[in-house]
Amino acid sequence: MTEERMRDDAIHFARRVLVRQALVGVAAFGAIAALAPKLLILEQRVAASVLSVGAKIALAAICATTLLTLLRLRTHENLLRSLVIGSRDVDHEELERFAGLPTSLALRFVLASSTISGLMMIPGIRPEKLDDGRAVSLLILAITILSASAIPHYVLTRAAAFSLFEISPAEAIGALLETAELYQTPRRRVTSKLLLAVATPVLLVGVGAVLIANAHLQTFIERSRRSTAGLIARTALDPSLGAIDAAGRNDVVASAAEFGFLARVEHDCVGSEPSFGREADGQIAVITPLDYGCVNTRFSADLEPSAAIWGALVALLAVLVAGALGNLFGRVLAADLVHATKQVRLLGTDSVLRGATQIARPARFAVVARLGHAIEDLAERFRVFAAAQERALEAREAAQRMRGLLFASVSHDLKSPLNAILGFAELVGQEDLTPAQRESLELIATRGRELLGLIESILDAARVEAGQLTLEPQPTSVGWLIAGALRKARELASDAGGEVVIEVGDTLPLIPVDQAYATRAIAVIVAHALRTGAADPSARLVRLTATMAGEFNNEVRIDIEYGSRDVPPDELEALFSRQTTARGRGLTLGLSHARSVIELHGGSLEVDGAPDGRPLCRARLPRIPPPRRPRLSSVPALG
Structure with missing residues (x-):
């Protein structure tokens, strides 16, 4: 069923319930009209009077039950409206009350219809020429058929109600199922429903047999x-x-x-x-x-x-026996279903993945036994899938290790000659050069430092992937950290220009950070902010602010506000989450590595939007180092 179809069911839910209830009511009173003259052996004139009065009573009963149903449905207007618009804010307690709607409507239908049917015993409403015995028999027959019609009424209403659970939020459904399991609601409901399914037909047959016997005896x-x-x-x-x-x-x-x-x-x-x-x-x-x-x-x-006592006793005995058997079968079926539910919940656990059998005993119902074998087949598929996934993970880890070693090896081989080139460029710069030669030499040094920074990012990312990046936290001044990060950012974005405004509080405490890695992480973010604003002369100002944060001022927050709106916050978040974009350039790997370094310090990095729409990065660093290695939200992607 498509989502649009389910939304349509939610919109027209009340109409569907009312139509189905009206059809059940018409069918029930139609059965009474068809069976009463034959079962009670009514004369033609008496039957005509009964049908005339019965039609009016049926109309009144259908109208009354419709009104009661409308009043009951009004209590769920908010839930239905939320399901129609697709809202996720649905309370599981409200869903639990909605789950009891079919039972409530069925009881209201039986009680209201039976009460209105009892009006035929009142003088003036009672059918003409109907004696007392047949009037009582007719009322008993009507109540019996109306009670039996509660089963199709419940089934039809339940089908309409539970179709809405398919579009309910998964969180609310999960909470509802947990609550039902806590109070063992499914087990009780299975037993009671099977009890009603067995006892109700026996009751209907027993009452019908007693009424037929009494009608023939009365005719005689x-x-x-x-x-x-x-x-x-x-x-x-x-x-x-x-x-x-x-x-x-x-x-x-x-x-x-x-x-x-x-x-x-x-x-x-x-x-x-x-x-x-x-x-x-x-x-x-x-x-x-x-x-x-x-x-x-x-x-x-x-x-x-006294003439009907023995028949009533026999019918009552048959109902009691059927009820006892229904209760017994219900308990057995509930036990089988509970066992099958446990099998389903064990799917994916270590015991099943190791191949342990889950059939503790054979099910006593064939349908549950087939469900158990299907669960075993599914468990076997889980085992195959888990084995394949384990092999894939092992291969992936091996590939990551090899890739990290490759990048580390290549990066070291590139870093040595590059350092030589930068050192030679610095020596040449001390000589007397023409302006053109000095400009060319500065370009070589700038691009060389950029390449060196990229190689360092690759080395660090390889260590992060392999879980081998070890930090050495030392008490560091926030001002010293930001000053070092600013110098490094100028080197990484030397051709970008721009201005950085720094606001650091005077009373900020020392924070335990690895000075080299933390400085580089902040520098990469500032350099990216400078490069982003290089194409927009009117937005070249980058603001960097350091303040105390946390519930008990237990962390330092460093805000880096971009000067340009060229990169929206969601795209910047993609860069920090190792998702390459067209405007990432060489700092894409560095940004994801910067987040990893901050998280390894026990902090966090979030991307938000400033009030004027510019991106804002919030880096949080704790005042106390974490007791163990934190779990990273993402790992820098090497390719």
Whole structure:
């Protein structure tokens, strides 16, 4: 997935979550509408009333869950905005709260939908002609299906939420994973999720089986009681038979009422065939025609609560067994995953690179076992790569040693005749020469000193590469150090001209430096600043300032401010970091070597920009020498 696509997912995250939640809600209530008439064996008129009321309840539930989701998403507006603009300032605690969003939304969906579904039990909202038993069964069925729909709701919302973690800052993700591992969150979540994945289908099947059994039992009871009501009317309440007088018929009506049959003889009747219907409160009314009128018998076919106890106990037992198995499988899977995670973390460690096996025991899940074998294959590739890298490092070190020896040898061979040439030029300069001859002699001496400085830089860089450059720190005055550096800089940049303004405090302490190397390091930087400003007559002023610095004034800071803006700070930083540029000239190696020398003293060298845009080099030298050889940020490149 491209970064642009992931940014688009972050922009439309809220809409995607709301659409997926609405689809899950429509599917859940659609399943209720499709299953309720068949599972509960509802009559056509009762089913139509249930569907009408159910559609309104579904609409209300979807609207309510949408509102609750919007309120929940508003708490993550800042995080979503940061991810959209690509900000790196994201708190891992905020990501942790965002990771719990799918669970929170799923719970809100189930609770809100179930609560609104419970409104069907309220008179006035309850579907017409729905008896109490079937109303309770319908509510139980609705809550069960809504609870089961929480699983796809969670999965879809989690997929949308966790796609945003791909564009989250790596630092925040790392901190989040460390926190989760500290509290063993993944292990608990694996167990609980597998428990829900196993127990929820069993619960749905168990509840469905109990509801189906109760619906069929209730239908059987309704038919049996309808037959009983017809027999009571025809055999005991028909006056034409003459077997029972009026007082006896009253006793029959009273006895029938004790068993739930409310019989009433009516004389104004229409029709000659028996009929039955369901009252608004769900009771059944049976009309039995007689020779002289009819008998209207009303009764209820609700089941006793004890009738569903055994079915509920069996369903509960099945859920408990499934839950125990799910918990057991979850613990085993979590243990396998923890072991696989340890294998992944051991990749690249010495034990794996030495060839030690990482499979302490076989995984009990096939998918985790395949992951373990893949990790072993990856570890083997690491071993091959590490061996090749080790050989490459050895070859590189050997090449560096040979190159250092070559440069050192060649530099010594060049330095001896060059010193002779400079000495002879100095002797010749003591003779009487014409102006043209003296100018030529000075040019020879200047270029010779430049070449000598380059050779010295090559020698020192070779020693730094080989780790053989040893400093001899001595307490040195900062003023003496800067004065010597200025004289050396004039020699290195004799044709550049320019002016150097020096500001050194009077109370600066002595600092432990190698006088030769430290002086040359500062001189190379000043010479480069002079050469840079040589092409700009209006910016030939180089400023050098020495002050106290550090949290406890434990170091001396020497600032070298360039006079020209021709070299931007980022390009100057590249020169100090051994990256050759077009304007480096012969001092490129010297600049990287100057940084190495300052860092070997335990100090540091930074490149910054002055307020007016000119480059500024800040060299920091400690008042106390470091106890051991400092680690260099870069090494001068010989080629």
